[in-house]
Amino acid sequence: MRQEYTAIATLTVDTFMAKGIKCKIQLPGRMGNVKIHLYPMSDIWNNIQPYFKFKFDAYIGDSKFHSDEAYVIKSECKYYSKEVNECYVELQANDFFIADTVSWEIESCSSIIFWISPNDKIQVPQIINQMNDGTVEVNHCNKENFKFKLHDDIFVQFDKMYDYEKKGKGYAASPYLIAIVTGNIAITNLSDVLLKIKPMLDEFLLLISFAFRTCIVWTGFELTLGNHQHCTYYRGNCLFPDGKGRPSIRDGVVEFREFKNFMDHIYPIFKKSTYKESLKHAIYVLCPWNSQNIILEENYLILFAALEAIVLTYRRTVNREFILSKDECKSLNKAVKNTIHHEVKDKIKRGELYSKLPELNRVALRTVFDDFCKDNSIDLSSLWPVFEKSDHKPGLSDIRNKLVHGDTQEMLGFLSYAHEHLQYVLERIVCSLLNWPLERTEINSGILKREIVSVNKFLLIKEDAEKQFKT
Secondary structure: OOEEEEEEEEEEEOOEEEEEEEEEEEEOOOOOOEEEEEEOOHHHHHHHOOOOEEEEEEEEOOEEEEEEEEEEEEEEEEEOOOOOEEEEEEEEEEOEEEEEEOOOOOOOEEEEEEEEOOOOOOOOOEEEEEOOOOOEEEEEOOHHHHEEEEEOOEEEEEEEEEEEEEEOOEEEEEEEEEEEEEEEEEEOOHHHHHHHHHHHHHHHHHHHHHHHOOOOOEEEEEEEOOOOEEEEEEOOOOOOOOOOOOOOOOOOOOOHHHHHHHHHHHHHHHHHOOOHHHHHHHHHHHOOOOOOOOOHHHHHHHHHHHHHHHHHHHHHHOOOOEOOOHHHHHHHHHHHHHHHHHHOOOHHHHHHHHHHHHHHHEOOHHHHHHHHHHHOOOOOOOOOOOOOOHHHOOOHHHHHHHHHOOOOHHHOOOHHHHHHHHHHHHHHHHHHHOOOOHHHOOOOHHHHHHHOHHHHOHHHHHHHHHHHHHO
């Protein structure tokens, strides 16, 4: 639920400080941007005009409001006369926190409650009973199925909580999802959370996003520290997801009954994987924050770039970027340049040929991709081939090449099908690198051939694509 506070603020940037500014702080529910409305005097307004980012501080009693990054999104001053004016500045505060003093004391912080973005994928089963006295009792079912290990002795437990709002003679309950991080977390201040816990939870939620084909992030958190401080933190610098999954017949890459096993298995592998960064890139692309409004051509190129990033990691791991050593390549370039110089008389054409020479020494993407799939036992059968022989074009790479050069007209009839196949290719690669068996996914050949039009009608689609590609 949204909240508003009125306070006196201080803005700081470098050595400049502006104090005593009346402000209204507008907090979102649990997801969204913190807005700050400032009403400065005209002299202060003039002084803050050269800046666009401030450190924001305000106090209300024992409560502290703070943001290291408060950005100006609107600034205006209306003059009604020489003496009468009205100045206004609107800020958007990233990573905003509130520190309240509480009466109770704890030895150390033992748990952090993270708010999770709305989604219909993580279903925490509960039995809700209304008692005779009107109270409501909430009981959990299979609670352990939603508890996971983040680190040696740090765990995360997903749960569902409720906000209550008075409506008429009763109350309306609005559920929201939380992730409770517990264990030996050794937290003494907010920085510890952001440095120690945040990276682990970000990666864990990213893998959950992949499992459910839906972008899921944390939007803020609450914790109580050992110095009588209760802190509430609102995340910024983040695009919050719409909570809708990628359009698909199947809800996720794995069935919900496999969710616990899937996460317990892949997370330790992911943390140690050589491909960790390129896998993160691939999952970000597969689970965009707004999956309903993607541009097909643009998203196809982004998906293919994610595939190439994974293959590049393989290239560097097995030393398959270049064919010849630097010295060998230098000698070859010299010989080829001499040949070009003697055979090609036109100076401009010679220059164009010289500029292509660096490409000679790079191992072809097709060759490296084939080796990568073989070495990692990646099964792409039943899917549109990434690379095709010349008489069976287009492969997915040929379509990518056309899109890069802006040639989309002849692909309008089959691009959406190719895009869907490219998604499945990338999902299978991610599963293989995380050592999760293909037969225990929703993207195995049997399910795709039985339920997905772009797969069970693939031969007809491909035949049509070949005709259009040759025209």
